[in-house]
Amino acid sequence: MKRIVIITGATSGMGKEFAFLLDKKLNTINEFWLIGRNTEKLKEVKKAMRTPCKIFECDLNERTELKKVMKQLYHEQVQIKMLINCAGYGMIGKFEDISYNDNMGMIDVNCRALTSLTYDCIPFMSKNSRIINVASSGAFLPQPYFAVYCASKCYVLSFSRALNAELKDRDIYVTAVCPGPVDTAFFTKAETYGKKLKLKKYVMAQPRDVVKKAVEDSIYKKQISVYGLPIKAFNYATKVMPHRPLINLVYFLYKKQK
Numbered sequence: 001m002k003r004i005v006i007i008t009g010a011t012s013g014m015g016k017e018f019a020f021l022l023d024k025k026l027n028t029i030n031e032f033w034l035i036g037r038n039t040e041k042l043k044e045v046k047k048a049m050r051t052p053c054k055i056f057e058c059d060l061n062e063r064t065e066l067k068k069v070m071k072q073l074y075h076e077q078v079q080i081k082m083l084i085n086c087a088g089y090g091m092i093g094k095f096e097d098i099s100y101n102d103n104m105g106m107i108d109v110n111c112r113a114l115t116s117l118t119y120d121c122i123p124f125m126s127k128n129s130r131i132i133n134v135a136s137s138g139a140f141l142p143q144p145y146f147a148v149y150c151a152s153k154c155y156v157l158s159f160s161r162a163l164n165a166e167l168k169d170r171d172i173y174v175t176a177v178c179p180g181p182v183d184t185a186f187f188t189k190a191e192t193y194g195k196k197l198k199l200k201k202y203v204m205a206q207p208r209d210v211v212k213k214a215v216e217d218s219i220y221k222k223q224i225s226v227y228g229l230p231i232k233a234f235n236y237a238t239k240v241m242p243h244r245p246l247i248n249l250v251y252f253l254y255k256k257q258k
């Protein structure tokens with residue numbers, strides 16, 4: 001039976017890094033299935049990989065698009081060794097200033113598509129399979145002017161932790177990756193309606209480092225992967241401090257830089 005890895009958001013940033021790293025690291029995988037919106041970019045990633053790849057052009061805002069992947073799964077009866085749910089986007093700005101489609105789109109891509117693909121993939125997983133869901137450090141605290149995005153990533157973190165517990169019996173492990181700011185194309189889109197907090201540039205991580213840590217944590221069956229000291233400290237602060245003053249602080253910082 002063919003052993004595969006499925007990656008969403010494989011066209012750029014961390015998704016692409018996951019593809020390249022796992023291509024080097026995993027020797028027993030027969031095929032990578034790369035999911036993204038941009039076929040040309042997917043072809044470039046495929047070309048740079050040594051393991052054969054199948055590419056799926058899917059806009060995850062559209063509910064029916066993942067059916068293409070589903071059909072192929074049933075047609076080929078593959079074994080999924082890893083599912084990486086990496087596709088996602090965020091919009092910074094006042095909730096009511098962000099378009100309806102962008103607000104709902106964050107929920108569709110970050111939550112609905114991730115849940116739907118996970119649901120479809122689990123029957124094809126076996127002992128020692130892994131799921132990596134890319135959440136965000138935004139999941140640790142509600143953030144004014146990043147409200148829907150942080151709420152969507154809070155969903156990803158909560159869902160991943162609960163699913164990890166449910167799947168332990170089957171020896172399948174789920175890791176939620178919670179990076180702080182990462183130097184990818186993410187912020188180009190995210191700053192359509194508002195600017196990111198200036199302090200984020202001081203804690204910006206490189207996608208390769210975040211992905212390397214995520215894969216290691218997944219191998220060690222960790223339920224959460226947090227890269228870098230500043231983000232670990234932020235995670236700790238959100239556990240020991242009351243959230244109201246922290247939320248007020250984020251609000252104040254956004255207002256001040258406007």
Ligand SMILES: NC(=O)c1ccc[n+]([C@@H]2O[C@H](COP(=O)([O-])OP(=O)(O)OC[C@H]3O[C@@H](n4cnc5c(N)ncnc54)[C@H](OP(=O)(O)O)[C@@H]3O)[C@@H](O)[C@H]2O)c1
Pocket residue numbers: 008009010011012013014015035036037038041058059060061086087088089090109134135136137178179180181182183184185186187
């Ligand atoms: N960068 C950060 O600071 C940061 C921090 C924490 C968490 N994250 C999370 O990390 C993940 C990867 O983001 P990144 O930083 O690598 O940014 P990125 O370079 O912008 O990559 C985002 C990926 O998601 C895909 N995507 C977005 N909307 C899609 C849609 N409607 N249908 C299909 N694919 C879609 C993009 O495909 P296209 O090329 O087609 O747009 C792209 O491949 C996201 O879930 C993001 O929320 C990022």
